[in-house]
Amino acid sequence: MFDEPLDPAADRDGFVRRMMRIVWPAFLAAAVAETVFFTLFDPFELHLFGRPLEWSREAMYTLGFFGFWLLGITSSALTVFLERSAAEINRCPYPPSARPPGCPSNERCGDR
Amino acid sequence: MNDTAPTVDTQEVALYEIRRRIHPRAVHGTFAAWRWALVFATQAVFYGLPWLKWGDRPAVLFDLAARKFYIFGLVFWPQDAIYLTVLLILSALSLFLFTAVAGRLWCGYACPQTVYTEIFLWIEQKIEGDRLARIRLDAAPPSLKKFVTRALKHIAWLAVAVWTGYTFVGYFTPIRELGVRTITWQLGPWETFWILFYSFATYGNAGFMREQVCKYMCPYARFQSVMFDRDTLIITYDPQRGEPRGARARTADRQAQGIGDCVDCGICVQACPTGIDIRDGLQYECIGCAACIDGCDQVMDKMGYPRGLIRYTTERALSERLPSSSIVSHLVRPRTLVYGTLLLAIASVAAWSLATRNPLRVDVMRDRGALAREASPGVVENVYRIQVMNTDERARRYDVHAKGLPGIAVAGIDQPVAVDSAGTRLVPLRIAAPLEPAGAPALQPGTHKIELIVTATDDPTISRHEHTTFIVPR
Numbered sequence: 001m002f003d004e005p006l007d008p009a010a011d012r013d014g015f016v017r018r019m020m021r022i023v024w025p026a027f028l029a030a031a032v033a034e035t036v037f038f039t040l041f042d043p044f045e046l047h048l049f050g051r052p053l054e055w056s057r058e059a060m061y062t063l064g065f066f067g068f069w070l071l072g073i074t075s076s077a078l079t080v081f082l083e084r085s086a087a088e089i090n091r092c093p094y095p096p097s098a099r100p101p102g103c104p105s106n107e108r109c110g111d112r
Numbered sequence: 113m114n115d116t117a118p119t120v121d122t123q124e125v126a127l128y129e130i131r132r133r134i135h136p137r138a139v140h141g142t143f144a145a146w147r148w149a150l151v152f153a154t155q156a157v158f159y160g161l162p163w164l165k166w167g168d169r170p171a172v173l174f175d176l177a178a179r180k181f182y183i184f185g186l187v188f189w190p191q192d193a194i195y196l197t198v199l200l201i202l203s204a205l206s207l208f209l210f211t212a213v214a215g216r217l218w219c220g221y222a223c224p225q226t227v228y229t230e231i232f233l234w235i236e237q238k239i240e241g242d243r244l245a246r247i248r249l250d251a252a253p254p255s256l257k258k259f260v261t262r263a264l265k266h267i268a269w270l271a272v273a274v275w276t277g278y279t280f281v282g283y284f285t286p287i288r289e290l291g292v293r294t295i296t297w298q299l300g301p302w303e304t305f306w307i308l309f310y311s312f313a314t315y316g317n318a319g320f321m322r323e324q325v326c327k328y329m330c331p332y333a334r335f336q337s338v339m340f341d342r343d344t345l346i347i348t349y350d351p352q353r354g355e356p357r358g359a360r361a362r363t364a365d366r367q368a369q370g371i372g373d374c375v376d377c378g379i380c381v382q383a384c385p386t387g388i389d390i391r392d393g394l395q396y397e398c399i400g401c402a403a404c405i406d407g408c409d410q411v412m413d414k415m416g417y418p419r420g421l422i423r424y425t426t427e428r429a430l431s432e433r434l435p436s437s438s439i440v441s442h443l444v445r446p447r448t449l450v451y452g453t454l455l456l457a458i459a460s461v462a463a464w465s466l467a468t469r470n471p472l473r474v475d476v477m478r479d480r481g482a483l484a485r486e487a488s489p490g491v492v493e494n495v496y497r498i499q500v501m502n503t504d505e506r507a508r509r510y511d512v513h514a515k516g517l518p519g520i521a522v523a524g525i526d527q528p529v530a531v532d533s534a535g536t537r538l539v540p541l542r543i544a545a546p547l548e549p550a551g552a553p554a555l556q557p558g559t560h561k562i563e564l565i566v567t568a569t570d571d572p573t574i575s576r577h578e579h580t581t582f583i584v585p586r
Contacts, residue, residue: 016131038176058302061176
């Protein structure tokens with residue numbers, strides 16, 4: 001059930017797909033958040049610690065977008081991270097070929 | 113993995129399926145022609161719109177810096193966000209309707225991911241050659257020729273990508289100004305950033321990610337099946353006609369050989385941009401591009417068999433062997449009626465609301481600093497600021513009145529208030545009311561409801577009544 005991929009290319013593609021699942025939903029959520037937030041609030045009306053922000057609207061929109069995106073990425077990444085099964089977390093991180101001879105894992109974990 | 117590996121292991125490994133680079137075989141035919149027509153149509157709109165002019169301004173401009181959207185004769189403000197919401201609802205409903213009728217039309221013909229992939233594939237084919245040549249080039253050892261070919265392709269891709277990024281930013285900054293500033297090297301940092309960001313996204317998605325966007329990133333690909341029913345047109349292989357599949361000579365009698373119409377040439381698989389075999393049935397990876405139909409029809413023509421071994425048909429028509437006329441008769445059904453009616457109703461309401469939109473908006477704000485005071489003996493004054501927004505294409509002047517208390521009057525402004533076309537003006541003003549008006553009871557201390565009326569001087573129907581309060585101090 002938690003056999004490691006036999007091929008490093010499969011490992012890499014699995015990683016790439018995991019990254020897609022983190023970055024892309026966050027991007028979509030950021031686009032929605034950006035639209036809703038800046039429709040309701042004019043950047044010129046925002047204050048930071050009681051002082052008006054003196055940046056251009058373009059700067060605020062851009063920073064706002066990446067702020068929302070980063071927030072979404074954090075959330076997606078945590079989801080993906082917590083989604084791993086106990087078996088995946090507990091398994092020996094080395095493929096059988098990389099384990100030193102006499103490694104106790106080989107007896108305990110068999111081929112895992 | 114050893115021979116005795118349980119099946120779960122095989123599935124687990126399959127989860128990490130290696131992505132094989134897909135080189136779709138170019139096909140010609142009805143549906144390829146439709147796709148190209150839509151590539152041209154959508155891109156003519158996308159690349160062309162920012163250059164169109166409306167009077168002395170761009171016809172379509174999302175002026176984020178000024179928080180105003182211009183769309184031909186209409187000017188939208190943040191307060192008009194409801195129209196954006198309505199537009200999104202209409203888009204979603206259209207997508208539902210199209211999907212219920214004919215599957216993933218959007219994906220196959222109009223989605224930017226499909227359109228730009230199609231453009232990038234065309235460039236790839238022109239520079240690197242056809243499918244086989246590209247597979248050979250992939251496998252070839254590094255050489256100067258390979259490097260030059262690849263470099264040329266990436267330069268061409270980048271050119272399209274940068275132009276796309278430039279056009280994208282041209283929706284937010286007038287594109288002609290953007291051009292002038294690019295030439296004179298005066299682009300702002302944010303514009304530069306977004307041009308590069310969008311270019312990079314186009315280059316990456318259309319050049320490298322391709323079908324992975326549809327397979328792993330697109331939510332619509334995952335939920336489109338809920339809009340499907342037995343009468344939805346889908347791209348289907350006809351197994352009753354095709355099976356058992358097998359190679360044969362062109363002159364062979366397939367009935368004598370006991371084989372179906374599928375010659376198992378694999379062209380439907382080679383043509384598929386997502387790399388699936390449509391003969392395995394409906395799959396979520398199928399973006400409905402119909403390239404397999406075009407490919408198969410070409411083969412059927414060569415074999416002298418009737419076209420349509422792979423075709424647009426419905427589940428019902430296929431299983432019940434119904435003629436194509438029955439597909440049309442099943443077009444109107446509760447699902448399509450509900451989507452269609454909702455679409456029409458919301459669109460009509462939105463159109464009516466846009467057509468009768470009041471081009472004047474007024475926000476009244478009480479001055480928080482100075483609530484109320486007795487300006488002169490027997491006269492109370494409250495201070496306000498009003499924001500007058502003229503969403504019209506022409507400059508207007510407005511009269512400001514107050515009512516709700518005897519003898520109430522607006523003071524401290526020059527009447528009428530002039531506001532530019534698509535402009536806003538913040539006007540401070542005072543409203544005064546006598547404490548003991550003639551012929552009316554004296555004003556009680558406390559809060560009174562009053563009304564501010566702003567009316568265009570040239571058109572009394574353009575008017576806003578805003579409620580606010582008037583405070584009489586003790």
